Amino acid sequence: MTPVALHQIALERDALRAALLGWYDAQARTLPWRAPPGTNTRTNPYRVWLSEVMLQQTTVPHATPYFLGFTERWPTVGDLAAVADADLMAAWAGLGYYARARNLLACARAVAGQHGGVFPDTEAGLLALPGVGAYTAAAVAAIAFDREANVVDGNVERVVSRLFAVETLLPASRPELRALAGSLVTANRPGDWAQALMDLGATVCRPRSPACLLCPVSEWCAAYRSGQPERYPLKTKKADRPRRFGTAWVLRDGAGRVALVQRPDKGLLGGMMGLPTSDWTTTIPDATTPDAAPPVAADWRDAGAIDHVFTHFALTLSVQAAEGHGDFVWTPEAEALKALPTVFRKALQKAK
Numbered sequence: 001m002t003p004v005a006l007h008q009i010a011l012e013r014d015a016l017r018a019a020l021l022g023w024y025d026a027q028a029r030t031l032p033w034r035a036p037p038g039t040n041t042r043t044n045p046y047r048v049w050l051s052e053v054m055l056q057q058t059t060v061p062h063a064t065p066y067f068l069g070f071t072e073r074w075p076t077v078g079d080l081a082a083v084a085d086a087d088l089m090a091a092w093a094g095l096g097y098y099a100r101a102r103n104l105l106a107c108a109r110a111v112a113g114q115h116g117g118v119f120p121d122t123e124a125g126l127l128a129l130p131g132v133g134a135y136t137a138a139a140v141a142a143i144a145f146d147r148e149a150n151v152v153d154g155n156v157e158r159v160v161s162r163l164f165a166v167e168t169l170l171p172a173s174r175p176e177l178r179a180l181a182g183s184l185v186t187a188n189r190p191g192d193w194a195q196a197l198m199d200l201g202a203t204v205c206r207p208r209s210p211a212c213l214l215c216p217v218s219e220w221c222a223a224y225r226s227g228q229p230e231r232y233p234l235k236t237k238k239a240d241r242p243r244r245f246g247t248a249w250v251l252r253d254g255a256g257r258v259a260l261v262q263r264p265d266k267g268l269l270g271g272m273m274g275l276p277t278s279d280w281t282t283t284i285p286d287a288t289t290p291d292a293a294p295p296v297a298a299d300w301r302d303a304g305a306i307d308h309v310f311t312h313f314a315l316t317l318s319v320q321a322a323e324g325h326g327d328f329v330w331t332p333e334a335e336a337l338k339a340l341p342t343v344f345r346k347a348l349q350k351a352k
């Protein structure tokens, strides 16, 4: 490319950036973990980190009460580091993706134990913390420390794929989208830039019906010019989610308590409290299914079935209910309904 063409691209980029940052200054969403535009250096890294971990695979409205609850109970990373694993898991219940909760605790303990309670202020330093991946490191570096980091989440991928009308299909296009997003990052307000792109993706450049007429960067958007913005990002068709089957047993003691077990540390919902269940298998359980027998002998009645969708599979659980006794963690039912992962709450409610 000639120096003149490169100069032209830089001018276009600067104009696009100015338009989006100006829009962000006026329209930024007010979020409890966010400092207003232009005040990045005062953003608390603990709050930014916590919010970013909670927001992975979770919507803002769903994550917000958890964020407020966590920061009220544990106002600093040192407070969070001191929490018992089981208390943290119970507080996380309902947010899903429970590996994140274990990573959260590992990271908090590393920051408290090895960094004097102070988060590293570079992307590389953050990435070295346990349980912190490339996205979280970039987001915290940019938002909390105003570092020139390339923060690419699903919203940003969508916006960039439209701005540049990327014809490569996701997920193969990820490196290309990342490079294009990186080409827009500069040392000028990188924290606000990251959040501006996220806000644009969340409120204007939505997956369906993008509001192009309200968009501050439509002038530079190739997808808008094409007349088919919704066509992007192009995606490889997903295979249908497989389904698994299992049984959940709701055993009550007649005194308002329900039998719970701690799930193995490894695997889905690892380390969480849950109802006793059979293995979850790809065929409907029968006598040959591993662990298909109830956890104790009792007068079990069929309470119906519930469905739940995890990232990689859908689950149908047959729910069996009985009164009885045995070697379990007996927990008041009201407490269990608050603290259990959603799939078990559904099963418990089904057996009412």
Ligand code: SF4
Binding pocket: 159, 162, 163, 204, 205, 206, 210, 211, 212, 213, 215, 216, 217, 218, 219, 221, 222, 223, 224, 229
């Ligand atoms: Fe998205 Fe439309 Fe804006 Fe392009 S013009 S970035 S498609 S909202």
